[in-house]
Amino acid sequence: MALLARRVRPDDWKPIGVDALEANAMKVVSSTDNRSVIAGPGAGKTELLAQRAAYLLQTGMAPPPRRILAISFKRDAATNLAARVRQRCHRSHAGRLDSMTFDAFAKGLVDRFGQALPERWRPRPDYELMFPNDTAFRGFLFQDVGTPPKAIGSYADLQAISIKTFERSLLVGSPLPVLGWPDPTVGQWAADRFWQSSLHEGKKTFLSFPMIGRLAELLLRVNPMARDAMRLTYSHLFMDEFQDTTQIQYDLVRTIFLGTDAVITAVGDNKQQIMRWAMAMDDPFSAFDADFSGKRTPLYNNYRSSPELVRIQHVLAQALDARAVEPVSKTATTIAGESCAIWDFSSPEIEAHRLARFVAAEMKAHALGPRDFVLLVRQKAVDYAAVLEPAFRASGIPLRNEAGTVGAVMLQELLAEEVSELLVKVLRLAMTKRAGLSFGLQY
Template identity: 80%
Template sequence: MGVLSRRVRPEDWKPVGVAALEANALDVVRATDHRSVIAGPGAGKTELLAQRAAYLLQTGASPAPRRILAISFKRDAATNLAARVRQRCHRSHAQRFDSMTFDAFAKGLVDRFGQALPKRWRPRPDYDIMFPGDRDYRVFLYQQVGAPPASVGTYADLQTISVKTFERRYLVGSPLPVDGLWNPTPAQWAADRFWQMSLHEGRKSVLSFPMIGRLAELLLRVNPMARDALRLTYSHLFMDEFQDTTQIQYDLVRTIFLGTNTVITAVGDNKQQIMRWAMAMDDPFTAFDGDFGAKRTSLYNNYRSSPELVRIQHVLAQALDARAVAPVSKTAGTIAGDSCAIWDFSTPEIEAKRLAAFVATEMKTHTLGPRDFVLLVRQKANEYAAVLEPAFVAAGIPLRNEAGMVGSIALQDLLVEAASELIVAVLRLAMTAPAGRHWTVCQEALNTLRGVAPDDEVAQARLAQELDAYVLKLSATHPNPPKSKVVSRSIVDNILGFVGRERVIAVHPAYGQGGWLEKVLDSAAEHLLMSSVGDIEWPSALDTYEGTHATPLMTIHKSKGLEYHSVIFVGLDDGAWWSFSNDQIEATAGFFVAFTRAKQRVVFTYCAQRGTRTKIATLYQLLKKAGVKSIHVA
C-alpha cells in the first residue's frame, strides 16, 4: 500500500511507483509557490499531480487535519486521479485528498450553504438540474419573457439579443450582483428574468450547472464564514485541464483563495483547448499568473507517443502556438511502415472493410487487443457506426459506438458514473473468479460510503463479513445474467440497497437532485440487459458491459485524456468539419487532441462521397508540411 503513514523528511522523499520524474516535474512536485504548468500530450499530467499529492501528504507539507482539493473537468479524470493517489499513499493520507469535478464542488457548496443566500438568489432546497440549449433560450427570449418595462427598452430590443451568446455574456457572464442591477440593459433585464423565473416561479427551482457555479461564488462572497472554512480546510488546490477553465469557475476559485496561504497548482495545455464552445476562457493561464503571481513551468517529455509521432505533433503544435517547444519522446517506435498516413477511399463501404481488415492484421502482428485501437469521428458517430460496425463484426472484431445512447445517457458517460462502476465491481466480485482485485475495490468503496476510518480494524472486519455474505447470496439468487429488464433492474436495485442508496447520494452530490441517479440506474439496467444477450455467462456479460473486447468508436471530445496504440480518424473532410472556418483555432486544437491520443500510429481517412476538402485545406497543408503522405486505397 505504498509508504506507511509515518512522515517522511522532504529531503528523503522519492517519487512513488515511477522510476523518475523529469527535472521540471520534480520541481513542481516540491514547489511551495503557485505554479501554472504547461504540460503537452503524454507529459504525465495525472502522474505529476498524484506525485505532488504524495509528497505533500507524506512529508507533512499539507499537515493533518488540512486537506488537498483537486478539481477536474471530467468525472473520469477526477476518479483516475483519486485512484492514483490511493495507489501511492497510505490510506490515512489518501483520505485527506478530495478529488471532484468543478460541477460537483460548486453543487456541494450550494447544497450545504445555499439557504444562506440572499432571498432573491436563494433556490429551494430540492431544486432540479436543467441542461438548457439554444432552443430553450430562443423560446424564452422570443415567447416567454414578454416585453420589458418601458424604462428598460422595447420588445424589439429583446429580438436583437443573440441566442448563441445570451448564456455566456448575460446570464452567467459575470458575478451575480447581490441586490440586482439598478439600470439594466434589455439583455441584462432578460437575464435577470430568466434567473428569477428559474429560482422562484416554477413548482421547483431549476438550475443549470453554470448557474450553480455563479450561485456558489455569490454565496462565498456574502458568507465569509463559509469562505474561511474552505480556506482553513484546504492547504493546497490542484486544477487539472486548466486550459478549459470557464470564467465562472475561475471567479469561484479567485473568490475563495486569492490572497490566502492555499497553494495552487494549475496544470493544462493551451494547445488542447477544445471547450471554447462551452464557455472556456480565452487564456486562463495569463489571468492566473497575473492574479496569483504564479510561476509558469513547462514539461518537455512525452511518455506516450513514438519519436516520429512526436515530430509530427510538433508541426501541429506550432500552428497553435508559435512558441511551442519541441517535446522529447521517451517511447520507442515499435511498428514498421508509416507512423502516419492519409488513406483515400472511393466508398464508405470499402473504407469500412479495409479498416476492419487493417485492425485485424495489426492485432495479430503486434499481439494487441481490440481496445488498443480507437475510431475517432468529429460528430454524428451513429451515422459512421451504421457502416463501420457490420464490417468490423464480419472481421471478428466487435465495434462499439461509445457515443450511442443507453436510455438517456451516452454509453461512454454511463461507464464512468460512480453508481455504474460500483454495480460492476460488486457483480465482478460475486460472479467471477478469482475475485482478488474486485474484493479490494469493493472493500475500499464500502469503507468510503459507510465512513469507516482507516484505523478502525473492527469495523473493517465486520464490513468484510457483510460483503462476503452478500455476494454469496447475490450469486446464488442470480446464477445467470438477466434475460428481462425487470430482472436486470432488480439486480441493480438490490446492489444499491446493499451499499446504501442514501450513502451513495451523500458521497456523490450529483445524485442528490433532479432524478439523475434514477436515470443512471435505469441506463445501467438497460445496458446490463443488452450485454447479456445470447447464451453467455456472467464474466462475458460483464466484459461486454465494460467493452473489454470491443474497439471503441467515439468523438474527439470524448477521447480527451485517453490513449491508444493506434488512432484511426475517420472522415477528414469538409462535411465533418463544416464549422472549421467559424473557429479555426478550436478546430485545429481538436485535430491536435485527436492526433495526440496515439502511441504508435495515426491513420486519417478520406472518402469523396462524404464531402470535399477545400474548407479544411489548412489541416491537409499541416500534414503535408510534416511529411505525411496520402495513399489511394483501391
C-alpha cells in the same frame, strides 16, 4: 510494498510507483509557490498531480487536519487522480485529498450553504437540475419572457440578442450582483427574468450547472464565514485540465483563494483548448499567472507517443504556437514503417472497406484484437457507424459505437460513481473465487 503512514523529510522523499520524474516535474512536485504547468499529450499531467499530492501529504507540507482540493473538468479525470493517490499513499494520507469536478464542488457548496444566499438568489432546498439548450433559450427569449418595459428597451432589442450571447455573456457571463442589476439593459433584464422564473416562479427551482456555479461564487462572496471555512480547510489546490476552465469556475476559485496562503497548481495543455464552445476561457493560464503570480513551468517529456508521433505532434503544435518546444519521447518505437499517414477516398463506402481491410491485416500481422484499435470521427459517430459497421462485419471484425446511444454514455458516467464501483466489487466478491483482493483482503 506496503505504504506507511509516516512523515518523510522533504529531502528524503522519492517519487512513488515510477522510476523518475523529469527535472521540471520534480520542481513542481516540491514547489511552495503557485504554478501554471503547461504539459502536452502524454506528459503525465495526472501522474504529476498524484506525485505532488503524495509529496505534500507524506512530508507534512500539507499539514493535518488541512486538506488538498483537486478539481477537474471531467468526472473520470477526478476519479483517476483520487485512485492514483490511493495507490501511492497510506489511506490516512490519501483520505485528505478531495478530488471532484468543478460542477460537483459548486453544487456541494450550494447544497450546504445555499440557504444563506440573499432571498433574491436563494434556491429552494429541493431544487432540480436542468440542461437548457439553444431551443429552450430561444423559446424563453422570443415567447416566454414577453415585452420588456419601455424604459428599458423594445421587443426588437430583445430579438436582437443571439442565443449564445444570452447564456454565455448575460445569464452567467459575470458574477451575480447581490441586489440585481440597478439599471439593466434589455439583455440584463431578460437574464434576470430567467433567473427569477427558474428560482422562484415555478413549483420547483430549476438550475443548470453554470447557474449553480454562479450561485456558489455569490454565496462565498456575501458569506465570509463560509468562505473562510473553505480557506481553513484547504492548504493546497490542484486544477487539472485547466485549459478547459470556464470564467464561472475561475471566478469561484478566485473568490475563495485569491490573497490567501493556499498554494495552487494549475495543470493543462494550452494547445488542447477544445471546450471553448462550452464557455471555456480563451487563455486561463495568463489570467491565473496575473492574478495568483503563477510561475509558468513547462513539461517536456512524452511517455505515451513514439519518437515519430512526437515529431508529427510538434509540427501541429508549432502551427498553434510558434514558441512550442519539441517534447522528448520516452517511449521506444514499437512498429516498423509509417506511424502516421493521410488517406484520401472518393466515397465513404470505399473508405469503410479500406479501413476494414487495413485493420484485419494489422490484427493478423501483429496478433492484435479489435480492442487494440480505435476510430475517431469528427462528429455524429452514429452516422459514420452506419457506413463502417457493414464493412467491418464483412471482414469479421465487431465494431462498437461508444457514443452511439444515450444509454452507453450514461453507463460510462455511472461506472465512474463510487456506489457503482462498490456494487461491482460486491458482485465480484459473491460470484468469483479469491475475489477478496477486490476489497484488499489477504488470504
